[in-house]
Structures are given as structure tokens and as C-alpha cells.
Amino acid sequence: MLIGYFNEMPYTAFPVGAAEEAYPDDHPARKPGVSVVLLSNRHYNAAEASRLYNERLAHMVLCEELGFDIVCINEHHNAVFCMSSRVNIMSTAVAAQTSRIKIMQIGNPISIWENPIWLSEEIAMIDLISKGRVIAGFVRGSGQEYFASNSNPAYSRARFDEAHDLMVKIWTTPGPFSWDGPTRNYRVVNPWCLPLQKPHPRIVIPGHLSRHGVTFAATHGYPYVLTNTAIEPTVQVWELYDKIAREVGYESGPQHRGHVLRVFVGETDEKAERGASEFFWDGNPAIGVDPIHFTPAGYSPWDDRKGRMAKRGATSSLERQVADGTLLYGTPTTLVKQLREFVQQVRPGILVLETNEGRVSYETGRRSLELLGTEVLPALREMAVEFDLVDPYQVDAPVSVNLGPPRLEEPLTENLPALV
Amino acid sequence: MSIAAVPANRGNGLSELTVDVLGVEVNVQAAGAGEPLVVLHRDTGRTWSPLHDALAQDWRVIAPALPGFHPSGRTEWTRNCTELAIQTGHVLDALELAATPIVGLGFGGWIAAELAVARPELVASLVLHAPMGLRPAEGHYLDQFLIAAREYMAFGFASEERFQAVYGAEQDDDTARNWDNDRETITRLAWSPYLYNPGLPHMLPSIRVPTTVVRSQDDRVVPSAVAVAYQELIRDASLYVVPGGHRAEFEAAAELAEVVSRHLALPAGVTGR
Numbered sequence: 001m002l003i004g005y006f007n008e009m010p011y012t013a014f015p016v017g018a019a020e021e022a023y024p025d026d027h028p029a030r031k032p033g034v035s036v037v038l039l040s041n042r043h044y045n046a047a048e049a050s051r052l053y054n055e056r057l058a059h060m061v062l063c064e065e066l067g068f069d070i071v072c073i074n075e076h077h078n079a080v081f082c083m084s085s086r087v088n089i090m091s092t093a094v095a096a097q098t099s100r101i102k103i104m105q106i107g108n109p110i111s112i113w114e115n116p117i118w119l120s121e122e123i124a125m126i127d128l129i130s131k132g133r134v135i136a137g138f139v140r141g142s143g144q145e146y147f148a149s150n151s152n153p154a155y156s157r158a159r160f161d162e163a164h165d166l167m168v169k170i171w172t173t174p175g176p177f178s179w180d181g182p183t184r185n186y187r188v189v190n191p192w193c194l195p196l197q198k199p200h201p202r203i204v205i206p207g208h209l210s211r212h213g214v215t216f217a218a219t220h221g222y223p224y225v226l227t228n229t230a231i232e233p234t235v236q237v238w239e240l241y242d243k244i245a246r247e248v249g250y251e252s253g254p255q256h257r258g259h260v261l262r263v264f265v266g267e268t269d270e271k272a273e274r275g276a277s278e279f280f281w282d283g284n285p286a287i288g289v290d291p292i293h294f295t296p297a298g299y300s301p302w303d304d305r306k307g308r309m310a311k312r313g314a315t316s317s318l319e320r321q322v323a324d325g326t327l328l329y330g331t332p333t334t335l336v337k338q339l340r341e342f343v344q345q346v347r348p349g350i351l352v353l354e355t356n357e358g359r360v361s362y363e364t365g366r367r368s369l370e371l372l373g374t375e376v377l378p379a380l381r382e383m384a385v386e387f388d389l390v391d392p393y394q395v396d397a398p399v400s401v402n403l404g405p406p407r408l409e410e411p412l413t414e415n416l417p418a419l420v
Numbered sequence: 421m422s423i424a425a426v427p428a429n430r431g432n433g434l435s436e437l438t439v440d441v442l443g444v445e446v447n448v449q450a451a452g453a454g455e456p457l458v459v460l461h462r463d464t465g466r467t468w469s470p471l472h473d474a475l476a477q478d479w480r481v482i483a484p485a486l487p488g489f490h491p492s493g494r495t496e497w498t499r500n501c502t503e504l505a506i507q508t509g510h511v512l513d514a515l516e517l518a519a520t521p522i523v524g525l526g527f528g529g530w531i532a533a534e535l536a537v538a539r540p541e542l543v544a545s546l547v548l549h550a551p552m553g554l555r556p557a558e559g560h561y562l563d564q565f566l567i568a569a570r571e572y573m574a575f576g577f578a579s580e581e582r583f584q585a586v587y588g589a590e591q592d593d594d595t596a597r598n599w600d601n602d603r604e605t606i607t608r609l610a611w612s613p614y615l616y617n618p619g620l621p622h623m624l625p626s627i628r629v630p631t632t633v634v635r636s637q638d639d640r641v642v643p644s645a646v647a648v649a650y651q652e653l654i655r656d657a658s659l660y661v662v663p664g665g666h667r668a669e670f671e672a673a674a675e676l677a678e679v680v681s682r683h684l685a686l687p688a689g690v691t692g693r
Contacts, residue, residue: 027566029566038566302596
């Protein structure tokens with residue numbers, strides 16, 4: 001099992017409940033509680049942001065020392081709840097300060113970024129600088145990213161598919177070649193920047209109950225990484241994944257299953273509860289997105305989206321997330337018990353522990369990670385053996401149904417000019 | 421098939437038919453007798469209105485649901501409003517219409533203007549009510565994508581009472597689905613630049629047919645500067661103001677029908693031609 005760490009990196013230098021207030025400079029369409037897309041960035045303090053970036057980076061580096069296998073990095077825009085505005089930049093910062101931990105991107109919004117060629121170069125650079133440690137997650141980006149970037153949501157799926165196909169071709173076919181597709185056109189594709197891992201870095205598809213995402217992942221044999229998803233729909237996703245895998249002609253298993261799970265561990269029950277409550281630090285729907293922006297017309301079929309429209313104004317809570325299995329917390333002993341139940345039901349080969357959210361301080365977060373590293377990770381590793389929860393590396397899984405497992409390219413031994 | 425040949429098949433005299441337009445099914449509603457008059461609908465979809473009924477007193481009113489709008493089919497190749505206008509020309513070809521007066525409402529006004537540029541032989545004259553399609557020199561189009569579909573509908577009315585009378589206290593699932601379908605089409609065609617074609621100011625001077633531009637006094641969707649710009653750019657165009665909000669077909673149907681009638685040089689209330 002790959003055990004990972006994830007933090008949303010919220011901009012917590014923001015008064016709790018302030019998103020409920022109305023401000024004179026508000027956009028007329030901003031509703032109370034909305035803190036994504038339309039909340040003015042006049043509330044952003046760069047000095048506080050700088051501090052927060054560096055504290056979160058220090059936590060990620062600590063994870064390597066503590067024995068985590070992967071650190072996860074995501075990307076959101078115009079959002080109080082997430083300061084990681086560019087996954088490739090955070091990935092590079094981690095790559096430069098670590099030497100062993102894998103960097104799993106959850107992920108690059110490849111529908112939105114205009115140029116898959118340059119995107120392939122960025123991912124390759126991270127892979128080269130990190131000496132082969134990147135896991136390239138590809139996403140479409142949540143609806144609100146389309147408002148932040150003005151990319152057209154109606155063409156999101158077509159743009160995703162084409163960007164993926166072009167990047168895989170770049171990584172597996174020598175250039176120069178030209179490309180004329182339904183959403184992109186390039187007269188010369190020939191980047192002199194290719195990843196160290198051959199045929200290419202592992203690709204994973206992070207998502208949350210997206211039919212397009214699950215189908216895409218299973219059709220290609222990529223792990224699908226579920227985020228913040230309750231047990232029952234999780235089991236349904238894996239049933240669908242397994243069914244598609246059988247139709248494609250391969251046997252799926254834990255190595256195809258990723259799960260980002262919210263946890264908090266504390267020395268005492270009280271400390272654990274206080275830390276877990278911070279997932280709801282802004283007092284509101286955990287991410288403050290107006291459902292109208294989260295699911296714009298054209299992004300996906302109406303039947304897949306109408307339920308979320310109806311949930312406008314709904315909030316989540318600690319109690320609710322504990323009840324549906326999307327948040328586990330407690331002392332190390334308690335958390336290990338809860339995790340044991342969880343992994344038996346869900347059977348992930350990639351388990352990412354999302355923690356230290358909200359206003360959890362640098363010191364408290366550090367202590368929590370130490371507890372995870374010393375008292376929870378060893379237990380998880382035993383469970384992985386007991387329940388045979390293998391990850392893609394343990395079984396040397398191919399990067400996709402069409403290709404083999406990843407290997408690092410070897411240095412040249414011949415035909416090099418002599419060193420002076 | 422000729423639209424004039426289709427008999428009335430509904431109690432209120434409203435005909436409905438589906439035509440195949442180069443592979444896409446297009447729904448057309450029609451009423452009235454006499455010379456044909458095409459009405460092109462708003463971004464909020466094709467909705468029969470008191471304006472259509474008033475015009476049907478004197479004309480054979482033809483109201484297609486443009487490709488992409490409920491209940492017509494959608495084509496993947498149409499990526500902008502110039503292409504939709506050309507596709508609208510295909511619709512009129514399929515209905516065997518020659519030069520016909522066109523009334524364009526809002527978004528439909530934009531399509532009518534682009535149609536007049538691309539297919540001048542199909543357009544006898546133009547009435548453009550609160551047309552979209554030009555970048556406003558002042559103000560902004562109301563951004564429908566930042567608000568819920570029902571909210572955007574409501575902004576089209578100056579009177580909340582009239583809005584409720586047309587759309588009820590809440591919409592059922594089928595209506596919500598159809599609104600979303602039409603919203604997706606606007607996303608596909610006009611997400612960015614939002615509701616305008618940067619090249620259109622340079623194309624409008626080629627329009628040679630009699631044109632009347634109308635704006636609504638209390639329009640919260642389209643800035644008044646846009647109608648003013650249309651009038652300035654189209655040769656010999658007139659500009660009128662009617663009361664009420666953007667949805668003049670409901671809020672000022674009699675006034676707008678009179679503007680159309682005057683434009684077409686036919687006194688209101690006279691039937692047939």
C-alpha cells in the first residue's frame with residue numbers, strides 16, 4: 001500500500017464566518033457564505049500567505065522523514081479553501097526539498113491549461129528534478145475553475161480526452177510531429193524535455209463520483225483516486241471500475257484504487273476532536289462554492305448535476321462526515337481501529353490521509369504528523385499485508401493497459417564527448 | 421417542406437412540425453395566416469408569447485426552436501453564433517422560405533443580424549429587439565452563468581408578478597432540464613467573448629434591408645448602449661423604446677407588436693395581405 005499525506009492548504013488568515021458577511025465591494029451575484037470565485041481578493045494578505053505556504057511545505061518535507069510514501073498536491077483557483085494555485089509549482093518545491101517521497105498530483109486540470117505540450121514539459125521537469133518521483137494525476141478541474149480561468153465548461157470532456165492523448169503521445173512517440181485535433185492544433189510537437197520515467201510517469205485519475213472519470217480511468221487501466229467520498233458510493237465506484245476492467249480484459253485490484261480520506265489524530269480525544277473540527281474551519285460548506293459555479297451547464301449531463309443544484313445552501317459537519325465514513329479521528333489507538341474497518345471495506349492500494357486542515361497550527365500539525373508516522377503508519381502497513389492491499393509499485397503494474405511498468409531511463413554510456 | 425402548407429393541428433390555431441435540417445431535427449411552431457414572418461427567440465429558449473399571438477393577427481408567424489434549443493436537436497459543429505446564423509439559414513431553406521421579414525428577440529436579434537449578413541437573400545427586413553451580439557460600449561450583459569437559471573429568467577422581467585404569471589412559483593424537473601439544455605447551448609456558442617462577436621460591428625454595415633432596433637426601458641439583461649450601437653451601424657436604422665424589461669414579448673407585447681407593424685407598413689389589426 002502507498003500511504004500518503006494531503007493538505008488542502010487553506011488560506012486560514014481569514015476570519016471565521018466572514019464569508020457570510022456582505023461587503024461593499026461584493027460582486028452582485030455573490031451569495032452569503034460563498035468564498036470561492038466571487039469573494040474579493042482584497043481580503044488576501046500576502047505576508048500571511050507566505051507564512052502558510054512555507055509551513056505547509058515544511059509539513060510535506062517532514063512526511064518524507066516520517067516514512068510516508070507519497071505527498072499529494074492539488075490545484076484550485078479563486079478559493080479561500082485552497083492556496084495551491086498551481087500543482088506543478090508546489091510539486092517542484094517539494095521535489096527540490098526531498099529525495100525519496102513520491103509526489104502524486106491530484107491533479108493537473110488538463111482540460112483547462114491551454115497547452116498540453118508545455119504541460120507535458122512541466123511534468124517532465126518535475127520528474128527529472130525529483131529523479132523519477134512524480135505520479136501525474138489528471139483532472140478536468142471543478143466547475144469553479146472554469147469561472148476562474150474562463151475556459152469553456154461545455155468542451156471540458158473533449159479537451160480532457162485530447163490533452164491526455166497528446167501528452168501520452170509526446171511521451172511515447174519521438175517528435176517532431178503535428179497535431180490537429182477537435183480542440184487543439186499544433187504545427188510542431190517536439191519538446192526537448194521528456195520525463196525520466198519510461199514509458200511515462202504513472203497517471204492517476206483523481207475524482208469524486210464522476211462517471212466520465214471512472215470510465216476513463218478503468219478503460220486505460222489508471223488508478224482512480226476518490227476524494228472525500230462516503231463508503232457506499234465508494235463501493236459502487238469500485239464495482240463499476242471492476243466491471244469496465246473485465247470488459248477491457250484485465251484484472252483490477254487494490255493497485256487501481258486510491259482514496260483520499262480525512263483524518264485527524266491527537267494525543268487525547270479532545271485534541272483529536274478539536275483538530276478534526278478544523279475541517280469545517282470557515283463555519284460553512286467546507287469549500288464555500290456556489291453550486292451554480294461548481295456544476296455549470298455543459299460540464300456534465302443534467303441528471304448528474306441536478307442533485308447538487310438542489311443541495312444549494314446545504315452544509316456538512318463533523319457529525320455528518322463521521323456518520324458517512326468520510327472523516328475518522330481519535331487517538332492513535334482509536335484511529336487505527338477505524339482505519340482497519342475502513343480499509344477492509346474499501347480495499348485501497350493507495351491511501352492518502354488528508355489532515356491538518358483549517359487553522360491547525362504548524363506545531364499541532366507537526367505533532368499530529370509525528371503521531372501518524374510513528375503509531376498509525378506501521379499499523380496500516382501491517383493491515384496492508386494482512387488484507388493484501390497492494391499498490392501499483394508492489395505488483396509492478398503497467399502504467400496503462402497499452403504499455404508496460406515504469407522504469408527510469410539509463411544515462412548514456414557511449415558517444416558522449418570527453419569531459420574536459 | 422413549405423411552412424405555409426402545414427395546417428393548424430392544435431385548438432389554439434398553433435401548428436407544430438419537425439423538419440430535418442441537414443441531419444438535425446428542428447421544431448417549428450407557426451400560427452396565423454398571410455405572409456410569413458419569422459421570429460427568432462432569446463437565449464432563454466423558444467417560448468410562444470402574447471407578441472407572437474398579436475403578430476399572428478396579420479402574419480403567418482413562424483417560430484423555430486433554433487438548433488441546440490429545446491426541443492430541437494443540437495449539432496457538434498456549431499461553435500459560435502456566426503455558425504448558428506448560417507445554420508438558421510439552413511432552417512429557413514428547409515422551410516422553403518424566400519426573403520422574409522425577421523423579428524429577432526435579444527439573442528435572436530444577434531442571430532437575425534448575422535443571418536442578414538451571411539444570407540441576405542433570406543431577409544426582407546429586420547426588427548431587432550434588445551439584440552445581443554455587440555460588445556457594450558457602456559455596461560455589461562448580465563452574466564447568466566454566475567446565477568441560477570431561474571434567477572436569470574426573473575431578471576428578464578421588470579415585474580415580478582408578470583414573471584410568476586409566465587413561469588409559476590417554481591419550475592418542474594422537465595422545465596429545469598430544458599432550461600439547462602438551452603443554457604448549455606449558450607455556453608457552447610457564447611461563453612467567451614460573452615454574448616458578442618468582436619467582428620460584428622464591421623459586418624453590420626453590409627445590411628441593406630429596412631431595419632428597426634428596439635430597446636426596453638427597464639432592461640436588466642442587455643445594456644441600452646447595444647441597441648444604440650446597432651442603430652448607428654446599420655444603414656438608415658430606426659430606434660424605438662418600449663416599456664418594461666428585457667422580455668418585451670410578455671412585458672410590452674402590444675407596444676412591440678405595434679413597432680413591428682409600423683416597420684412593416686401594415687396598420688395593426690388589419691388581417692391578411
